[in-house]
Amino acid sequence: MTDTVIQNHEPNYLEYQGRYKGIFSWIFSTDHKRIGLLYLYSMLVLFSVAAILGLLMKIELIAPGKTIMDAQTYNSFFTLHGITMIFLIVVPGLPAVFGNFFLPLMIGAKDVAFPKLNLLSWWIYILGATIALSAQFFGDGPPDTGWTFYAPYSFRTGTNMLPAVTGAFILGFSSIATGLNFIVTIHRMRAPGMTWMKMPLFPWAIYGTSWIQVLATPIVGITLLMIVLERTLQIGFFDPALGGDPILYQHLFWIYSHPAVYIMILPAMGVISEIIPTFARKTIFGYKAIVVSTLAIAFVGYFVWGHHMFTSGMSGTALYTFSILTFLVAIPSAIKIFNWVATLHKASIDIQTPFLWALCFLFVFMIGGLSGMVLGALSANVHLHDTAFVVAHFHFIVFGGTGYAFFGALHYWYPKMFGRMYDKGWANIGLAVFFTGFNTLYLPMFYLGMIGMPRRYYDYVEEFHGPNIVSSFGAMLMISGLVIIITNLVRSARKGEIAEADPWKGKTLEWTIASPPPLENFAEIPVVTKQPYDYE
Amino acid sequence: MEKEQHTHIVKYKTYVFVLIALLLMTFTSVAITSLNLGPYTVSAALVLAGIKSLLVLLIFMHLKFDKKFYAIMVASVFLLLGCVIFITFLDYLYR
Ligand code: HEM
Ligand SMILES: [Cu+2]
Numbered sequence: 018m019t020d021t022v023i024q025n026h027e028p029n030y031l032e033y034q035g036r037y038k039g040i041f042s043w044i045f046s047t048d049h050k051r052i053g054l055l056y057l058y059s060m061l062v063l064f065s066v067a068a069i070l071g072l073l074m075k076i077e078l079i080a081p082g083k084t085i086m087d088a089q090t091y092n093s094f095f096t097l098h099g100i101t102m103i104f105l106i107v108v109p110g111l112p113a114v115f116g117n118f119f120l121p122l123m124i125g126a127k128d129v130a131f132p133k134l135n136l137l138s139w140w141i142y143i144l145g146a147t148i149a150l151s152a153q154f155f156g157d158g159p160p161d162t163g164w165t166f167y168a169p170y171s172f173r174t175g176t177n178m179l180p181a182v183t184g185a186f187i188l189g190f191s192s193i194a195t196g197l198n199f200i201v202t203i204h205r206m207r208a209p210g211m212t213w214m215k216m217p218l219f220p221w222a223i224y225g226t227s228w229i230q231v232l233a234t235p236i237v238g239i240t241l242l243m244i245v246l247e248r249t250l251q252i253g254f255f256d257p258a259l260g261g262d263p264i265l266y267q268h269l270f271w272i273y274s275h276p277a278v279y280i281m282i283l284p285a286m287g288v289i290s291e292i293i294p295t296f297a298r299k300t301i302f303g304y305k306a307i308v309v310s311t312l313a314i315a316f317v318g319y320f321v322w323g324h325h326m327f328t329s330g331m332s333g334t335a336l337y338t339f340s341i342l343t344f345l346v347a348i349p350s351a352i353k354i355f356n357w358v359a360t361l362h363k364a365s366i367d368i369q370t371p372f373l374w375a376l377c378f379l380f381v382f383m384i385g386g387l388s389g390m391v392l393g394a395l396s397a398n399v400h401l402h403d404t405a406f407v408v409a410h411f412h413f414i415v416f417g418g419t420g421y422a423f424f425g426a427l428h429y430w431y432p433k434m435f436g437r438m439y440d441k442g443w444a445n446i447g448l449a450v451f452f453t454g455f456n457t458l459y460l461p462m463f464y465l466g467m468i469g470m471p472r473r474y475y476d477y478v479e480e481f482h483g484p485n486i487v488s489s490f491g492a493m494l495m496i497s498g499l500v501i502i503i504t505n506l507v508r509s510a511r512k513g514e515i516a517e518a519d520p521w522k523g524k525t526l527e528w529t530i531a532s533p534p535p536l537e538n539f540a541e542i543p544v545v546t547k548q549p550y551d552y553e
Numbered sequence: 554m555e556k557e558q559h560t561h562i563v564k565y566k567t568y569v570f571v572l573i574a575l576l577l578m579t580f581t582s583v584a585i586t587s588l589n590l591g592p593y594t595v596s597a598a599l600v601l602a603g604i605k606s607l608l609v610l611l612i613f614m615h616l617k618f619d620k621k622f623y624a625i626m627v628a629s630v631f632l633l634l635g636c637v638i639f640i641t642f643l644d645y646l647y648r
Contacts, residue, residue: 232630232633264644268641268644272637272641316633319633319636319637320636320637320640323640323644330648331644331648332643332644332645332646332647332648333647334643334644334647335640335643335644335647338640338643339640
């Protein structure tokens with residue numbers, strides 16, 4: 018029991034006993050904080066499985082020829098790895114875990130607008146995940162199309178496509194419901210005095226993300242349904258033999274999936290915008306520019322999907338339109354980078370684990386973003402498309418962006434969530450090992466892509482051997498780092514030192530209440546009069 | 554928190570008219586497929602579907618009687634969709 022709890026005479030959300038006991042008090046809880054943790058635990062389990070699949074693939078690639086698995090197993094591994102990581106972890110990740118837990122706290126609300134819908138979203142998430150993963154265990158063998166389900170292969174392959182596609186379809190509803198819930202929460206439940214321009218940047222990022230979730234997810238839903246119909250009824254949407262157009266599938270898929278990469282990265286940027294001012298002890302530089310660039314990314318991000326299809330045989334007009342638009346969308350991301358760096362200028366920085374995660378984020382995110390510009394140039398893309406370069410690009414930006422922000426957020430808000438502090442020494446060691454491993458793993462893949470190594474093959478020619486050994490070694494190092502990080506966090510949830518209410522001297526509303534937060538967050542709804550990062 | 558306590562009651566007659574209009578347009582869009590209009594078949598179907606959704610939004614979903622703000626939000630969503638369709642056709646029309 019923490020001191021604060023005794024002072025408040027109110028059980029915190031972890032101790033509170035409601036109508037149900039034991040595990041049921043979690044899986045039937047409508048408390049946004051418990052739901053956030055439900056997502057966190059589900060995702061940690063899935064993430065561990067998918068990360069191990071990734072490691073096994075890298076071990077396969079340590080030498081040419083068959084090393085530990087055959088081609089078909091490799092194909093199903095990258096498919097399952099991709100589906101799990103994208104649809105089950107990074108797309109829902111930050112909003113579902115930290116959006117749920119912290120959005121209400123940061124805007125001074127007692128819960129989200131629709132707590133029951135919130136719980137339903139988690140159940141739908143679990144249902145979708147179960148169905149998608151069931152494809153592994155029965156029927157005609159695990160899917161082997163990659164997470165992109167490209168036509169015409171996706172309706173010709175003999176493997177078990179229907180559950181995978183149906184599962185992804187169902188997951189969409191969870192995403193839409195969560196997005197809707199957050200939009201309404203932000204519009205209706207901000208504390209008195211918290212005008213739009215006094216709202217912290219993480220809620221702003223969640224707001225932009227939610228709109229993409231609500232507006233883009235239905236498109237992938239319909240598209241996946243079209244795959245199901247094509248497979249079962251041979252309608253002829255995408256199959257050239259039936260008069261369909263396979264490129265139409267790519268259009269529809271990326272009309273969702275490019276905005277989806279912004280579903281992944283916007284909340285990550287929101288997290289970084291919280292961590293940096295807290296440890297710089299300084300208000301964020303260019304608050305309005307960050308807000309506007311968030312909305313600009315959400316908007317322009319809808320119009321660049323074609324950069325995934327430069328070699329598909331689209332019209333020339335479409336090619337250069339998409340290329341120009343792709344270059345435009347990098348501008349708002351760059352604005353944010355400049356704002357974060359400017360915030361650090363002349364700051365008295367307190368170097369703590371979350372801050373180190375944010376710094377590493379800046380480093381890898383810039384490499385990821387700049388390699389995106391390389392891919393966005395038409396001529397370079399023809400050479401690099403479907404090579405290891407693309408794999409390096411999106412791991413730098415998805416893992417390096419969203420993944421780092423996720424772990425950064427976990428280390429930043431951990432004392433608030435669990436009321437305990439992790440071991441800072443081990444956390445830093447874990448980060449150092451992980452960061453070294455990460456770069457050793459993915460940097461060589463840029464080079465491999467440039468010299469022509471294609472992605473999604475279990476084998477390669479001898480020329481590619483050297484860099485692949487380095488890369489596979491990096492994978493092992495990176496996984497060791499992850500083991501240290503996760504073990505430290507899991508252990509400290511029960512055994513860590515008791516944390517204060519505001520261990521980092523943060524200024525946003527979540528730091529004004531006890532750690533862990535009381536059941537209803539605020540005994541009295543706060544009245545906001547200041548800017549969110551008021552350090553002067 | 555904002556609260557508006559203002560309800561608008563739509564006459565039954567209006568609902569019936571809208572229903573009839575929707576059914577008529579459904580029949581028309583089916584009928585149109587038997588005429589040979591070439592590429593315009595799709596446009597015709599889309600225009601009719603567009604009018605139908607507009608009616609549903611305005612009358613059944615009460616957009617017409619709600620705050621202007623919601624109308625603007627819905628309109629911008631359609632604008633977004635319009636842009637997406639436009640860009641897609643930069644591929645199909647110039648291939
Ligand atoms: C600076 C902005 C960015 C630019 C200019 C950019 C550009 C590109 C381009 C042109 C491709 C296609 C490469 C090819 O297949 O030939 C690509 C792939 C990809 N990008 Fe980015 N990107 C950017 C940011 C992001 C962000 C923020 C994310 C996610 C958080 C992301 C995730 C991905 C993914 C997942 C793929 C690979 C999809 C696949 O084929 O499996 N990108 N990017
Ligand atoms: Cu993209």
